[in-house]
Amino acid sequence: MTPHALMIRNTRKLRGWSQQTLADAAGVTAATISRVERGLTGASDEVLRRVACALGVGYDDVCRTPQTLAKAAAAPRVVPAPTSPEAEFFYYTPEEAAEFLPVTYWWLKREVTKRAIPFTKARGRILFTAPQVLTIRAMFDVRPLAESEPVQRRSA
8 A cells, every 4th residue: 555655744743753653653663654754665554554543543544545546636736825824734836836926937947956045855856845935935025225314415
């Protein structure tokens, strides 16, 4: 069975658990949890049931069956705003990030290649976290000029 690695990792982190804590609660080794979270290996039904039980979620939430993969492919991806609480564990593609920025997708790609903006690279894909999107947006904020003493002009 194919585990839903990102869901398992995010749920574990939301609970404030280490991989060892989850492994102890599920009765498996920390190495198994690490491999499952990185998507390096499939997991047996028994391991996924134990992990689901330890996390307090349903079995269908921690595994990807052909039915859930087909359903996910058919459903549009819901993209939360970077300022929303749901965005804490969300990764934006450059196309999605550009929806919340005053720049285009192509500008983001060009600046990433120059390493001029913050980004995350995972499995060869360029992604942005919500704080990174907000940092990029702050680069375009118009700030008022600092107040200075009025310039006195000499009279001629």
